Amino acid sequence: xxxxxxxAAKGRDGPDFSELPExxxxxxxxxxxxxxxxxxxxxSSLFKSACDSDAVWASFLPPECRHMVPRRVSSLKELYFSxxxxxxxxxxxxxxxSLERHSGKKCIMLSARALFITWGDTPxxxxxxxxxxxxxxxxxxxxNVCWLxxxxxxxxxxxxxxxxxxxxxxxxxxxxxxxxxxxxxxVGVGFVDDEVGKRERSVYLSGENNTRGRQTMPRFRRIGVRxxxxxxxxxxxxxxxxxxxxxxxxxxxxxxxxxxxxxWSEIELGEFLTKDGEDGEVEMSVMETKGGNWKAGLVxxxxxxxxxxGKE
Amino acid sequence: MSSPPSASASSSPPPCxxxxxxxxxSDGATFEIEETAALQSKTLENMIHENCASTLxxxxxxxxxxxxxxxxxxxxxxxxxxxxxxxxxWDEEFVAVDHTTLFDYIRAANFLEIPTLLDLGxxxxxxxxxxxxxxxxxxxxxxxxxxxxxxxEEVRGENQWAFE
Numbered sequence: 001x002x003x004x005x006x007x008a009a010k011g012r013d014g015p016d017f018s019e020l021p022e023x024x025x026x027x028x029x030x031x032x033x034x035x036x037x038x039x040x041x042x043x044s045s046l047f048k049s050a051c052d053s054d055a056v057w058a059s060f061l062p063p064e065c066r067h068m069v070p071r072r073v074s075s076l077k078e079l080y081f082s083x084x085x086x087x088x089x090x091x092x093x094x095x096x097x098s099l100e101r102h103s104g105k106k107c108i109m110l111s112a113r114a115l116f117i118t119w120g121d122t123p124x125x126x127x128x129x130x131x132x133x134x135x136x137x138x139x140x141x142x143x144n145v146c147w148l149x150x151x152x153x154x155x156x157x158x159x160x161x162x163x164x165x166x167x168x169x170x171x172x173x174x175x176x177x178x179x180x181x182x183x184x185x186x187v188g189v190g191f192v193d194d195e196v197g198k199r200e201r202s203v204y205l206s207g208e209n210n211t212r213g214r215q216t217m218p219r220f221r222r223i224g225v226r227x228x229x230x231x232x233x234x235x236x237x238x239x240x241x242x243x244x245x246x247x248x249x250x251x252x253x254x255x256x257x258x259x260x261x262x263x264w265s266e267i268e269l270g271e272f273l274t275k276d277g278e279d280g281e282v283e284m285s286v287m288e289t290k291g292g293n294w295k296a297g298l299v300x301x302x303x304x305x306x307x308x309x310g311k312e
Numbered sequence: 313m314s315s316p317p318s319a320s321a322s323s324s325p326p327p328c329x330x331x332x333x334x335x336x337x338s339d340g341a342t343f344e345i346e347e348t349a350a351l352q353s354k355t356l357e358n359m360i361h362e363n364c365a366s367t368l369x370x371x372x373x374x375x376x377x378x379x380x381x382x383x384x385x386x387x388x389x390x391x392x393x394x395x396x397x398x399x400x401x402w403d404e405e406f407v408a409v410d411h412t413t414l415f416d417y418i419r420a421a422n423f424l425e426i427p428t429l430l431d432l433g434x435x436x437x438x439x440x441x442x443x444x445x446x447x448x449x450x451x452x453x454x455x456x457x458x459x460x461x462x463x464x465e466e467v468r469g470e471n472q473w474a475f476e
Contacts, residue, residue, distance in 0.1 A: 015415040017453040024418050027430060031438030038471035042464040043446045044457045101473065 018046055025050035030059035034080065035102050052077055060104040062160070080104070087135055096135050100307050105160040107306040109170065110152045112140035115303060118149035133263055134301050141174065142298040148185065148288040152303040153192075153281055159305065161276045166308040167284040168266040170301040171205065171257075177297030180206040184255075185288040189270030192281040199270050203255045205298065264301055271308050333360065334368045335383065341376030342368075343383045349390035354425035373423050378416045381406075385417075385429055407436045411453065445475075 017025070029037050029051050037060070041051040050056065057076035058066075065083060066076070073079045080099065087096035087109065094114040098107045112128075117140060119125040127141045142148070150169070159165060167189045173180075185205060190198025257265040269284050284303055288295065331347040333356070350356045359369050371379060388394070388402060407414060414433060421429035441449055446468075450458060459467065468475065 015412045015454065016456050017415075017449075018455055018457040020415060020418060021422060024422050024430075024434065027418075027434040028437045028441070031431075031435045032442050035474045036442055036444075038474035039445060040441065040449065041471055042459060042467040043449050044455050044459055045463070046457055047455075048459075048467055 018044060022046060022050050022053075023055070026053045026055040030056045033102065034060050034104050062099075062104070062106055065099075089135070093137055103160075103163075103307060105163050105307045106158070107304065108154060108158055109135070109302045109304040110154065111136040111138075111302045112300045113138065114152065115140075115300070116149075116151040116153075117300070118147055119145055131299070131301075135262075136301065140300045142296055142300070144294055144296045146289075146292055146294055148286070148295055148298075150286040150300065150303075152284045154284075154305060155279060155281055156191075156274045157279045159274050160307075161274050164271060164273050164308045165305050166271040167269045167282075168304045168306075169205075169269055169286055170260070170264050170266050170304050172264055172299040172301070173205075174297040174299060177206075179293050179295030180204065180298070183288060183291050183293060183295070185286055187267070187269040187284075187286050189272055189282065189284045191272065192283050194280075197272070198283075201255075201270070203267050203269075205257060205267060207256060266304065269303070332367065335379060336368060336370045337374055337376040337379040338372050339376050341379070343376075343379055345383045345386060346390065349383075349386040352386045352389060352426055352428065354427075356424060371424070374420045375416075378413075378420050381413075381417065382420050382424065382426070382429065386426065389428055403432055407432060 020028075025047060029040060029047075032040070037051045037056055041048045052075065054076045057080050061076060061080055061083075065079070073082055081101075083097075083099045084101045085098075087098035087107075089095070090097050091114070094111050096109045096111070098109075099105065100107055113136070117126060120140060123143075125143055125145045127143055128138045129141060130137060131139045152167070169187070183204075184202040186200055187203050188198055188200035254268060257267045260266050269286065272282055282305075284305075332344050333347050333350045335343045335345060335350075335356075337343070347360065350360065356369060363369070374382070385406060389399070394402075407417070409417075414436060417429060418433040418437070420426075421433055440452065444452070446464065449455070458464075
């Protein structure tokens with residue numbers, strides 16, 4: 001405590017930070033972070049000028065950003081926040097690119113079109129439609145399948161090195177959402193050539209309240225194709241030992257979807273680490289192929305890959 | 313200053329004498345530095361190429377005390393055979409100084425355009441201010457041109473997300 005106080009006193013009597021050339025203050029700030037640069041701006045007008053300078057924000061922006069964005073901005077700081085708040089469509093609209101605000105790390109969302117969806121091209125099972133609140137021109141709507149298999153791939157070269165990333169399935173449910181209440185799905189993320197590192201786990205695409213406890217009312221499921229008069233059949237829960245038990249509350253919310261700010265829901269599929277100088281293909285998967293039950297009403301916007309919160 | 317003796321002195325030619333440059337500080341002190349070390353400074357590099365005949369370069373902005381340390385830094389970084397880890401440790405010790413000296417290094421590195429010293433100095437100061445609020449910065453460093461509370465409030469408002 002005494003040492004810190006004397007150090008503080010020394011600082012106050014010491015050199016005036018304001019006497020450093022603005023360029024030097026900008027160099028100092030460029031070694032901090034976007035959040036630091038914004039926090040330091042109110043210190044003095046010299047700091048504000050340095051913190052807002054293009055020299056600082058050039059160091060926070062990934063090098064390729066300055067050329068990829070066809071939007072009018074008056075400064076690199078403005079460009080940075082534009083990329084944080086307003087993802088850019090790339091690769092013919094099949095992916096979106098943005099930056100994570102605090103760190104400046106790259107985020108990518110693969111659209112449903114960029115994913116491999118088993119039976120995705122068969123209109124009886126999946127339908128492709130525009131949706132006004134999607135960033136992409138179309139989303140994939142699950143009509144009805146037994147075999148749910150969604151896979152995505154991304155080269156780690158497209159992401160920031162030395163970063164722990166997580167992948168999330170971004171989706172919604174329609175009124176015909178069915179078959180997910182008591183049925184978990186298997187999700188996994190990992191480098192293609194790293195069988196050891198790939199982690200798989202079971203999650204639910206249905207909200208936590210829907211999967212707690214056993215359902216006491218009889219369940220019906222729709223059979224046949226949508227839009228035609230469809231009979232119902234009673235689901236025999238007692239066959240095959242009944243529905244699987246609801247997840248223990250101790251597992252917390254990680255196994256259930258969360259609401260996103262853009263109105264969609266997301267469920268974490270897993271995480272991986274990008275390494276400096278080492279590139280590889282990362283595969284993400286969402287599978288439900290063992291239960292044999294029909295599933296419907298899932299709308300997939302895509303898979304988002306972004307830095308894992310709270311981890312460097 | 314002289315190269316270490318080679319293993320087979322009889323068969324290899326004698327090493328060339330290293331060209332020395334003399335720097336004169338603002339207070340008239342002079343310091344010798346090998347040309348190869350001086351070339352780390354873009355400013356000195358330009359001066360050396362412009363004044364081919366002369367080996368005395370005046371450095372009016374920098375005092376003898378600071379210039380001596382800058383010469384030490386450039387010489388160390390021009391040394392052959394130093395591994396990254398040792399150099400990193402040496403650099404850490406070099407910047408373990410009070411704020412006044414640290415700012416002097418930064419100003420000198422800025423004027424002489426020595427990227428390695430400038431980065432080292434700026435990174436050191438950056439590490440002191442990362443994660444701090446404006447109030448904490450003002451406690452650690454003297455800031456004579458601080459914003460008025462109204463100005464501060466306005467700029468804070470523009471950058472609100474960083475304070476949440």
